Amino acid sequence: MGKNHTGAAILSLGSIPFITTLGNSTLIPILPEMKEALNLNNIQVSLTITLFSIAAAICIPVAGYLSDRFSRKAIIVPSLVIFGAGGLLAGIGAAFFSNAFIWLLIGRIIQGIGAAGTFPIAMALIGDLFKGSEQSKMLGIYEASNELGKVLSPIIGAAFALITWYFVFFTFPVISFLCAILVFFLIKERRNRQTPPPFNQYVKGLFLVFKQEGRWLFTVYLAGGTCLLTIFGILFYLSDKLETEDHITGVWKGLILAIPLLVLVTTSYRTGSIIGKNFVKMKRLAVVGFILMTASYLSLVWIEPLIWFIFALCFSSIGAGLVLPCVNTMIAGAVGKEKRGFITSLYGSVRYIGVALGPLLFGWLMDWSRTGLFLSVACFTFLVAMLVLLLLHVNGMDGRDKRTKITYNYY
Known part of the structure; x- marks a missing residue:
């Protein structure tokens, strides 16, 4: 792909995760306002995130199969339109309907279906x-x-909340429709000259992949899902802490929530630029990342002052920033083009399940014990580190990128 095409790809494809991330993350600062305006309890308000993520997780494998059967753009562009339409329905329901919460949830489910593709x-x-x-x-x-x-x-969610808590839903159709236009016109997808295999043959090929490579695929799926679970869980915890303990609200709250995420962005970009296709380097960085996450969450058991809490939390962001680009590269290169859509889609389902469970799990543990919360999360991330260390190793693989060679030979 030439430089001009690469620039177009960065612009259009890079906008997709940015937009779909807004689908959940912008709601975190406005959840208290939503709860008060609609007279909801904690479980009800968390459904606005959970139902979105569950709908996406269920529909992602279907979208993956269809993208393998037809084309990526044929799924991405309509999905962006559906994502925007769901946001518009949620905003209209919240603003104008008496039973606003029901329409809000319906809109969020539609958004989740769109996000799947x-x-x-x-x-x-x-x-x-x-x-x-x-x-x-x-x-x-x-x-x-x-x-x-x-x-x-x-920051965006907190700023929009100054207008009204539901204003953010009306921004989704604007930005998603713009993204759909970028993808439609700027991405030149290569035509697959081979006839797609029949469905039964396609399924047999997938079973073959998981039979021979299921152990390491499970491990990288778990690694990616764990990162998303802890990221959204700690954001939920920090949002509550800022309001109830530190009495920080509005844009200042959004800015503080953004600090550990900015560290995550910087680390992710740097990691992706240095790992290449070196499997051994990816594995080592993933293990180091989970060890940093473990140390960070363990230290939070004893750290309460906000400035030191954020400082310690940044180490978990560095850890996640080391893990996620490595996992993404392993997944994207795991199989041939014919089945890549389904394999990456299953990974997407795991990520959305992590997003769905994070706030619920952290909220439940918060009610139980602050110490128990961080000890439990630290133990879990350490367990995942050990699984990555032990299971991402097949038949004495010595780091010469044999993983990619083995999996591509299936097709």
Whole structure:
């Protein structure tokens, strides 16, 4: 792909994770206002995030199969339109309907369905368009764009809340329709000259992949899902802490929430630019990342002052920034083009499940014990580190990128 095409790809594909991240992250600062305006309890207000993520997780495998069967753009562009339409319905329901909460949830479910055909399918498209170190660099930019959305989302959500809490929903159709236009006109997708295999043959091929490579695929899926679970869980915790303990609200709250996410963005971009296709380097960085996350969450057991809390939390952001680009590159290069959409889509489902469970799990643990919360999360991230260390190793693989060679030989 030439330089001009690469620039167009960065602009259009990089906008996709940025936009879909806004779908959840912008709501975190406005949840207290939503709760008060609609007279909701904690469980009800968390459904606005959970139902979005569950709908996406359920529909992502279907979108992945369809993208393998037809084309990536044929799924991404309509999905962006659906995403925007769901946001518009949620905004209209919140602003004008008496039973606003029901319409809000319906709109969020529709948004989740639309999101299913965006982030993971675009990752598969990057795998189609780029190869070698250029692919890992693009995936690093892709992850950085995703995390940049998380950085700006709390600020945007808090700023829009100054107008009215539901104003943010009306921004979704504008930005998603613009993104759909960019993808439609700027991405030149390569035509697959081979006839797509029948469905039963396609399924048999997937079973073959998981039979022979299921152990390491499970491990990288778990690694990516764990990062998203802890990111959204700690954002939920920090948002509550800033309001209830430190009495910080509004844009200042959004700015503070953005600090650890900015660290995550910077680390993700840098990691993606240096890992290339070196499996051993990816594995080592992923283990180091989870160890940093473990140390960070363990230290939060004893750290309460806000400035030191944020400082310690940044180490978990560095850890996640080391892990996610490595996982993305492993997933995108795991199989041939014919089944890449489905494999990356399953990974997308795991990420959305992590997003859905994060606020619920952290909220439940917060009610139980602050010490228990951080000890439990630290133990879990350490367990994942050990799994990455032990399971991402097949038949004495010595780091000469045999993983990619083995999996591509299936097709």
